[in-house]
Amino acid sequence: MNAGTDRGCVCRVCGGGVRERFRVREMMFGSGEEFDYFRCADCGCVQIREVPEDPAAYYPAGYFAFRARPGLARRPVRAAFDRMRVASHLWGGGTAARWIDRFAKPLDYIPWLRLAGVGPGASILDVGCGTGKLLLRLGLGGFERCLGLDPFLPESIRYPNGLRVLKRDLVDYARTARRRFDLVMFHHSYEHLPDPRATLAAAARLLRPDGCVLVRVPLADSEAFETYREHWVQWDAPRHLYLHTRASLAAAAAHAGLTVERVTCDSTRLQFVGSELYRRGIALQTAGAVRALFGPRELRAFDRRARELNRLGRGDQGVFYLRRT
Ligand SMILES: [Zn+2]
Known part of the structure; x- marks a missing residue:
């Protein structure tokens, strides 16, 4: 045709x-x-x-993103180490952190935060975050002003460290929310959402003027x-x-008043x-x-x-x- x-x-x-x-x-x-x-x-x-009329039907309870990680909410020793490593990698200094790096698993979020230009105490929104595992890890690294949204969660979650993960749709949340974020992230969630243009427009609305939207797809x-x-x-x-494709992501971004600053492959x-x-x-x-x-x-x-x-x-x-x- x-x-x-x-x-x-x-x-x-x-x-x-x-x-x-x-x-x-x-x-x-x-x-x-x-x-x-x-x-x-x-x-x-x-x-x-x-x-599909009922997309939730395709996310059964055993879907990998919905396995709860409550143990990550409180880990004081790991938090002390992670905070040193974050500060060292993102803002310089700290030879002890480099030493810890040799023995600990790499913090996968460091390159994303570096390229997004995130500063200490940044506020971060993770869209389609499942039960919020990445946000809990970011919390250990010192990023405590985080929020998660996932419309397919069985129910909203409040962790003992104060992190909230809401069973909510981004477009609906952005309509009324007053909160603004330094970083809005989609880690393999953007492709699950029904309206790519409205989704990025909502992300742009929730962004601080010098903020960054990170989309992994x-x-x-x-x-x-x-x-x-x-x-x-x-x-x-x-x-x-x-x-x-690179072209379709750029088209959706342009519709939302956003520009693609950089693309990498992972x-x-x-x-x-x-x-x-x-x-x-x-x-x-x-x-x-x-x-x-x-x-x-x-x-x-x-x-x-x-x-x-x-x-x-x-x-x-x-x-x-x-x-x-
Ligand atoms: Zn097209």
């Missing part, structure tokens, strides 16, 4: 027509249910043809998408409603491991499947290839830093 002639489908990001159609199966839990997607002829965004302008197509692990039908071996499973018709949650199919040497080769693709800007996960235009 020629672009623009299919009146049933218009890109919900840029208004473009259809370049290509896909039928994709649910593969995380392996229900096999099929969903129609199309690719925009203009911005390249791959999107579900119709947003699967990328359709990637080698994994081109190789695996309907079997690409990041498709995750029907939970991923949108598989963005794809992992999952793009190969998961997609190879899907190609064989094996659900991602099948116990022992990865070990049965791939040896340690093959997994290390996947890691190397992921790092290489990230360097080339061809990995299947993007990290976008947006600021007010």
Whole structure:
């Protein structure tokens, strides 16, 4: 079908027509249910043809993001160490922190906060945060003015350290909230939300003038998408409603009065491991499947290839830093 002639489908990001159609199966839990997607002829965004009427039905109680982490709310020794490491990495100084780094797991959020230009005591909103694990870890690192939103949570949560995670939709929250944030983050949640333009507009409304919106998403302008197509692990039908490209993210940002300041790639071996499973018709949650199919040497080769693709800007996960235009 020629672009623009299919009146049933218009890109919900840029208004473009259809370049290509896909039928994709649910593969995380392996229900096999099929969903129609199309690719925009203009911005390249791959999107579900119709947003499911009850998206919550596809987030069962065992969904990984909903496993509670109450133990992370109070860990005084780890908090003392993490605060030293955060200060040292983000604002300089502190040789003791470098020493701790040698023995402790890296703090994954340091590069995001550095590129977002976050200062001490910054206020941070995490959208689609599940039970708030990342916010709890940021709290240990000294960021105590945090809030989480997740409309698919079973119920709102208040942790003993004061962190609140609300069972609420971002667009609805932004309509009435007075609070403003230095950083609004979407860690693989943006692609789950039904209206990409309204979502970024709401994020922009909640932003302090010099704040940053951080969006981590699967990328359709990637080698994994081109190789695996309907079997690409990041498709995750029907939970991923949108598989963005650099162009579609920039279009949604522009609509919200935001500009893409920087994009990096942080794809992992999952793009190969998961997609190879899907190609064989094996659900991602099948116990022992990865070990049965791939040896340690093959997994290390996947890691190397992921790092290489990230360097080339061809990995299947993007990290976008947006600021007010
Ligand atoms: Zn488009």
